[in-house]
Amino acid sequence: MTDPILRMTGIVKQFPGVRALDGVDLDVLSGEVHCLLGQNGAGKSTLIKVLSGAHRPDEGTITWLGEEVRLADPTGAMRRGIATIYQELDLVDGLSVAANIFLGHELAAAGFARRGEMRRAARDLLARLGHPEISPSTEVGQLAAAGKQVVSMARALSHDARLIIMDEPSAVLDQNEVERLFGVIRDLTREDVAVIYISHRLEEIREIGDRVSVLKDGRSVATGLPAKSTPTRDIIRLMTGRTVEYVIPERRQDSSTGESMLSVEGLSRAGEFEDVSFEVRGGEILGLAGLVGSGRSEILETVYGARRARAGTVSVAGRRLRNGSVAASVAAGVGLCPEERKSQALLLGESVAGNVTLASLPRFSSASFMDRSAEIDAAREQIESLDLRPPDPRREVRLFSGGNQQKVVLARWLTTGSRVLLLDEPTRGVDVGARSELYKLIQRLADEGVAIVLVSSEIPEVLGLADRVLVVRDGRIVHEGPAADIDEHQVLDLVMEGSAA
Amino acid sequence: MSDQRTTPATAAPPPDEHQRMEVGAEAVPRSRVARIMASPAGRNLGLVVALAIVCVIGVITAGDLFADVDNVVTILRLAVVVGIVSIGMTFVIIGGGIDLSVGAIVALASVWATTVATQQMAADFHWTIIVFTAMAVGAGCGLVNGVLVAYGRIAPFIATLAMFAAARGLAEIISDKRNQLVDDPGYVDFFARELLGVPVLVYVFALVAAIGWVLLNRTTFGRRTIAVGGNEEAARLAGIKVQRHTVYLYVLLGVACGIAAAMLLARTGTGTAQHGVLLELDSIAAVVIGGTLLTGGRGTIVGTVLGVLIFTTLSNVFTLNNLDTSDQAVAKGVIIVAAVLLQQFVAKRAGST
Numbered sequence: 001m002t003d004p005i006l007r008m009t010g011i012v013k014q015f016p017g018v019r020a021l022d023g024v025d026l027d028v029l030s031g032e033v034h035c036l037l038g039q040n041g042a043g044k045s046t047l048i049k050v051l052s053g054a055h056r057p058d059e060g061t062i063t064w065l066g067e068e069v070r071l072a073d074p075t076g077a078m079r080r081g082i083a084t085i086y087q088e089l090d091l092v093d094g095l096s097v098a099a100n101i102f103l104g105h106e107l108a109a110a111g112f113a114r115r116g117e118m119r120r121a122a123r124d125l126l127a128r129l130g131h132p133e134i135s136p137s138t139e140v141g142q143l144a145a146a147g148k149q150v151v152s153m154a155r156a157l158s159h160d161a162r163l164i165i166m167d168e169p170s171a172v173l174d175q176n177e178v179e180r181l182f183g184v185i186r187d188l189t190r191e192d193v194a195v196i197y198i199s200h201r202l203e204e205i206r207e208i209g210d211r212v213s214v215l216k217d218g219r220s221v222a223t224g225l226p227a228k229s230t231p232t233r234d235i236i237r238l239m240t241g242r243t244v245e246y247v248i249p250e251r252r253q254d255s256s257t258g259e260s261m262l263s264v265e266g267l268s269r270a271g272e273f274e275d276v277s278f279e280v281r282g283g284e285i286l287g288l289a290g291l292v293g294s295g296r297s298e299i300l301e302t303v304y305g306a307r308r309a310r311a312g313t314v315s316v317a318g319r320r321l322r323n324g325s326v327a328a329s330v331a332a333g334v335g336l337c338p339e340e341r342k343s344q345a346l347l348l349g350e351s352v353a354g355n356v357t358l359a360s361l362p363r364f365s366s367a368s369f370m371d372r373s374a375e376i377d378a379a380r381e382q383i384e385s386l387d388l389r390p391p392d393p394r395r396e397v398r399l400f401s402g403g404n405q406q407k408v409v410l411a412r413w414l415t416t417g418s419r420v421l422l423l424d425e426p427t428r429g430v431d432v433g434a435r436s437e438l439y440k441l442i443q444r445l446a447d448e449g450v451a452i453v454l455v456s457s458e459i460p461e462v463l464g465l466a467d468r469v470l471v472v473r474d475g476r477i478v479h480e481g482p483a484a485d486i487d488e489h490q491v492l493d494l495v496m497e498g499s500a501a
Numbered sequence: 502m503s504d505q506r507t508t509p510a511t512a513a514p515p516p517d518e519h520q521r522m523e524v525g526a527e528a529v530p531r532s533r534v535a536r537i538m539a540s541p542a543g544r545n546l547g548l549v550v551a552l553a554i555v556c557v558i559g560v561i562t563a564g565d566l567f568a569d570v571d572n573v574v575t576i577l578r579l580a581v582v583v584g585i586v587s588i589g590m591t592f593v594i595i596g597g598g599i600d601l602s603v604g605a606i607v608a609l610a611s612v613w614a615t616t617v618a619t620q621q622m623a624a625d626f627h628w629t630i631i632v633f634t635a636m637a638v639g640a641g642c643g644l645v646n647g648v649l650v651a652y653g654r655i656a657p658f659i660a661t662l663a664m665f666a667a668a669r670g671l672a673e674i675i676s677d678k679r680n681q682l683v684d685d686p687g688y689v690d691f692f693a694r695e696l697l698g699v700p701v702l703v704y705v706f707a708l709v710a711a712i713g714w715v716l717l718n719r720t721t722f723g724r725r726t727i728a729v730g731g732n733e734e735a736a737r738l739a740g741i742k743v744q745r746h747t748v749y750l751y752v753l754l755g756v757a758c759g760i761a762a763a764m765l766l767a768r769t770g771t772g773t774a775q776h777g778v779l780l781e782l783d784s785i786a787a788v789v790i791g792g793t794l795l796t797g798g799r800g801t802i803v804g805t806v807l808g809v810l811i812f813t814t815l816s817n818v819f820t821l822n823n824l825d826t827s828d829q830a831v832a833k834g835v836i837i838v839a840a841v842l843l844q845q846f847v848a849k850r851a852g853s854t
Contacts (some may be wrong), residue, residue: 008523315755326738326740327742329740331740343735344732345738345739347729347731350731357724358736359740361724368720368722370719475623
């Protein structure tokens with residue numbers, strides 16, 4: 001257990017507009033459970049895809065069993081013994097367990113599948129995984145999530161995998177199933193199979209992990225920390241802290257005098273959050289701090305009407321919004337910059353102007369006819385005001401960098417005249433250099449009287465930008481107060497409370 | 502407290518900001534030619550070239566028979582019905598949907614518009630009743646399609662497949678599987694009348710295409726269509742009523758089918774449940790060849806018109822050379838595949854992501 005079976009150094013993966021991986025180092029020892037931690041968008045999935053051969057890195061080296069390799073495609077990675085079990089299991093529901101395990105490398109003689117032999121081999125693998133009760137002839141669609149996971153693992157073993165990557169395997173399992181999964185993982189590591197285990201749940205990492213690596217903004221911020229003894233606070237700090245020095249400008253304007261703009265009362269959604277109430281004044285930035293899964297994004301989307309609340313009300317400037325109606329929210333002057341910019345906000349193939357006016361088309365038309373010069377003018381105005389680069393209103397949005405794409409989303413709401421802005425992870429996927437620019441922009445908007453609700457995984461970002469902070473844990477607000485009265489450590493204690501320290 | 506709050510670096514040093522700002526721009530290197538070819542205008546240029554090639558083949562193989570004014574008018578007359586349907590189909594496909602029932606809707610509209618009752622009304626009032634009846638029937642079918650897709654959450658393929666079966670069946674029931682002649686000679690005469698040597702029928706197609714172009718490129722409706730098909734979630738979160746808009750798209754196509762049915766009545770003088778067979782395939786093929794993405798979010802009316810003309814001209818060339826419809830069908834299949842491959846090639850070369 002001394003030489004690493006896998007060593008990745010300086011891995012860089014570039015997509016148009018963003019560096020998904022920006023220098024990742026990782027080494028995995030034979031027979032260890034190596035936990036990979038990081039917030040949404042930190043680069044975990046991209047890293048997995050590089051390892052499984054689905055993405056080719058632009059820079060960096062991968063050393064596998066002592067020799068430098070290029071993982072050209074998923075089959076290549078599989079053949080070398082690197083198997084990946086994705087969150088959405090890639091099994092064929094309509095085929096039997098045995099057929100799934102040997103999918104793509106069926107045991108065959110003269111073109112005929114040797115079904116009996118595959119069934120026997122499948123039975124052996126399932127027994128080795130401690131699940132002899134799963135019959136190889138069962139249709140996979142009949143199995144529960146836990147069973148499917150076992151089948152995926154059996155498939156990995158059928159390739160003689162030396163390294164199994166598991167992407168949030170516990171997300172779909174209940175407590176007992178997780179325990180059994182851990183039993184299987186322990187058996188595997190005893191046979192010198194290494195496991196890269198990805199999870200948001202720290203207590204699991206404590207229980208099953210040997211070492212921990214943390215990703216943040218596409219970089220390794222820590223590698224090979226001992227999983228059992230590293231303090232939770234340190235780990236969360238690595239995940240939620242700042243990777244590099246950047247500046248959050250001090251706010252000068254007093255925000256305590258504005259009129260109440262957004263008022264949320266007793267908002268609830270089954271299984272997501274309970275009894276959430278808060279107010280935001282015009283000119284105020286309210287920060288929502290919490291870990292992934294705390295309900296913070298769900299709260300934001302429900303306030304916006306993209307999800308229907310089970311109970312509670314949302315009012316803007318004293319007028320109640322219709323539950324579950326985005327159009328009503330937009331008309332009342334609420335704008336959402338969603339977490340997934342590309343898939344939830346932008347028309348990537350359309351121009352800046354086309355994206356900017358999307359939420360206020362009636363304003364740029366008379367009798368339904370678009371006034372295209374007014375549209376371009378409006379886009380130009382925003383381009384200048386937000387310093388979009390390059391400053392071309394006709395350029396397709398997909399060609400811009402992450403930070404500039406975020407500006408396009410902001411520009412949409414500014415053009416619409418939104419008085420309440422809900423920002424979900426506004427700096428996610430934004431290159432570090434462009435962040436302070438966005439911070440200044442957010443502050444300027446507040447200074448101009450916009451009420452802002454900010455959700456961020458980065459606690460320093462929330463504390464630095466917000467006037468007031470709400471801390472969310474397990475779908476409930478556990479703290480509310482001025483940002484100046486609380487520091488990063490206190491917030492960490494609040495978001496972690498209840499999880500194993 | 503100081504002017505600015507900072508924390509020390511815990512990892513790599515800050516990167517050169519300017520270098521990184523340019524990343525988006527540099528990630529897509531494109532030659533000028535590739536860029537032009539990938540633009541909608543460039544794609545349409547390619548289609549014009551394709552149409553020209555078909556014409557050259559026509560002249561070489563059929564000579565004066567092909568390059569004759571009467572023949573050109575024939576081609577245009579034949580393009581009218583599939584053309585009008587394809588304009589509507591372009592909207593549905595850009596909006597992320599598909600409609601397999603257009604041929605059946607055309608048949609039903611043609612039958613409904615020529616029932617004894619409708620024709621009696623037309624005789625009492627004016628022959629335009631026939632046109633409006635056809636459009637109303639088309640709109641009704643489109644409404645059913647749209648509601649099933651948008652609110653019933655049935656896959657467009659399935660919902661319109663059901664309409665495909667049902668509408669033609671209904672047309673057979675109403676017509677008792679008989680041909681229904683248009684009684685009013687004024688009706689057929691009006692559309693057959695020639696202005697500047699071109700029948701009114703063809704002007705109707707041109708008008709529909711022009712309205713379609715304006716609707717797609719110059720109105721909020723067009724914008725919403727592109728948004729709904731390009732990124733449904735983004736459209737929804739921008740406050741666009743996605744479901745309602747989807748219904749509008751299918752109704753629009755239904756109305757187009759109604760107009761096409763009226764033109765078919767004018768051309769043939771007959772309403773029958775056998776009208777519009779394979780029209781769904783021809784129109785979808787024309788739209789796709791015209792450069793509209795089957796996945797939605799992108800497409801042009803000009804491309805669709807060119808796609809229709811290419812197909813119709815090609816059929817004409819085949820007919821003039823006495824090749825039968827089976828040969829034409831094979832050629833069509835080859836052309837669809839070739840056109841889509843070419844598009845993908847151009848798109849890839851242009852560095853689309």
